[in-house]
Amino acid sequence: MWRRSAGTCSGRETLHMKFPRVKLPWPTVRWRPRVRAGMLIGALCGLLGFAFAVQVQSTQGSTLESARQEDLVRILDDLSAREERLRGEIAEQQAARAEISSGSNRSGAALDQARKRADELGVLAGTVAARGPGVVITIDESSQRLPAELLLDALEELRGAGTEAVSFTGGGISGRSVEVRVGASTWFADRGDGIAVDGTQLTAPYKITAIGDGQTIAAALNVPGGVIDTVRRAGGGVRVEQVDDVTITSLRPIKRPQYARPAK
Amino acid sequence: MIAVAALIIGLVLGLVLQPTVPVVLQPYLPIAVVAALDAVFGGLRANLDGIFDDRVFVISFVANVLVAAMIVFLGDQLGVGGQLSTGVVVVLGIRIFGNVAAIRRHLFRA
Numbered sequence: 001m002w003r004r005s006a007g008t009c010s011g012r013e014t015l016h017m018k019f020p021r022v023k024l025p026w027p028t029v030r031w032r033p034r035v036r037a038g039m040l041i042g043a044l045c046g047l048l049g050f051a052f053a054v055q056v057q058s059t060q061g062s063t064l065e066s067a068r069q070e071d072l073v074r075i076l077d078d079l080s081a082r083e084e085r086l087r088g089e090i091a092e093q094q095a096a097r098a099e100i101s102s103g104s105n106r107s108g109a110a111l112d113q114a115r116k117r118a119d120e121l122g123v124l125a126g127t128v129a130a131r132g133p134g135v136v137i138t139i140d141e142s143s144q145r146l147p148a149e150l151l152l153d154a155l156e157e158l159r160g161a162g163t164e165a166v167s168f169t170g171g172g173i174s175g176r177s178v179e180v181r182v183g184a185s186t187w188f189a190d191r192g193d194g195i196a197v198d199g200t201q202l203t204a205p206y207k208i209t210a211i212g213d214g215q216t217i218a219a220a221l222n223v224p225g226g227v228i229d230t231v232r233r234a235g236g237g238v239r240v241e242q243v244d245d246v247t248i249t250s251l252r253p254i255k256r257p258q259y260a261r262p263a264k
Numbered sequence: 265m266i267a268v269a270a271l272i273i274g275l276v277l278g279l280v281l282q283p284t285v286p287v288v289l290q291p292y293l294p295i296a297v298v299a300a301l302d303a304v305f306g307g308l309r310a311n312l313d314g315i316f317d318d319r320v321f322v323i324s325f326v327a328n329v330l331v332a333a334m335i336v337f338l339g340d341q342l343g344v345g346g347q348l349s350t351g352v353v354v355v356l357g358i359r360i361f362g363n364v365a366a367i368r369r370h371l372f373r374a
Contacts, residue, residue, distance in 0.1 A: 037318030038266050041307075044325050045267040046274035048300040053278025055293050058285050068291060070346055 123165055126183035126252035130165035134211035134246045135218060141204040142235035148188040148195045150234075154208060154227045155182060161220035163212035167248045170194065170202025178202060179209075179250040198252075204236075214242035291340060292333040295349055299332035300325060302356045305363040312370040332356070
């Protein structure tokens with residue numbers, strides 16, 4: 001065990017000099033303070049060992065877990081700065097790649113893009129023939145004439161169901177069937193013994209060709225109080241046929257806008 | 265002997281129990297351990313010098329730990345906790361080196 005100092009202060013402890021040790025009557029308190037001091041020292045050393053082991057183990061886990069708050073903030077800052085820099089690099093490299101890949105045929109690519117866009121808009125505007133999956137709806141009328149509102153309702157229902165191209169077909173004046181492509185300005189009116197669509201006289205049976213999601217369209221038409229319901233109540237017959245590939249060839253004339261101009 | 269045995273028991277206890285350090289104590293524990301190590305090496309040196317004193321050891325041990333923790337606490341309050349703990353570790357490290365050098369001279373006469 002530690003030897004007891006004989007009252008001299010240890011070289012590095014000024015504390016001891018300031019509080020000189022009081023010599024107690026030696027024999028009376030000989031063993032008690034020694035034992036107590038030994039126990040105290042043992043307890044302290046045990047505490048040190050315990051704390052040491054605990055600290056070592058907590059450090060051996062995740063290094064971030066035991067990091068100080070300000071260190072974590074600094075690490076986070078570093079990482080965000082790095083991320084930002086790398087993102088900038090990515091953007092630069094992508095721009096460079098786009099430039100290189102378009103490079104010589106940039107005007108060609110732009111032209112292709114513009115053509116594609118014109119085609120897409122043409123399909124929606126009805127100036128380009130359209131093809132795709134959809135439905136063919138045939139509406140037959142009985143002795144009771146179907147009103148123009150019914151076709152309008154059907155068209156609204158189809159638009160609500162997300163169709164992209166619609167055409168109405170019916171018997172024309174000359175007896176041949178006529179197809180009318182539907183556009184933004186399409187109108188319906190009762191005329192004669194049929195319905196005028198965009199000024200073209202159609203007679204029953206009407207055939208509506210729509211390009212879109214067949215199931216959605218069928219569901220939209222089938223709602224209670226919907227188009228099919230109304231036609232049946234008017235004594236007419238409706239047949240909805242989902243087709244994988246349907247083509248609408250009729251076109252709308254391109255009308256130059258008289259008042260509206262593109263606003264940039 | 266008691267001290268060494270207690271140290272080993274403490275180490276084993278810490279390894280076996282694997283307690284998690286409370287968040288409040290997390291910044292202080294490493295510094296406190298280094299400060300306590302400094303006190304222990306000081307005690308070892310004093311023992312070899314033949315001037316070891318129980319009271320001095322206990323007081324220096326506790327005071328070292330408390331002062332180290334207090335410096336870290338103050339540093340944290342002042343916003344220089346990281347730098348101040350580094351400073352404390354450096355100072356304690358120098359002292360440990362000095363004590364170990366003295367112990368070495370005692371043991372190896374070199």
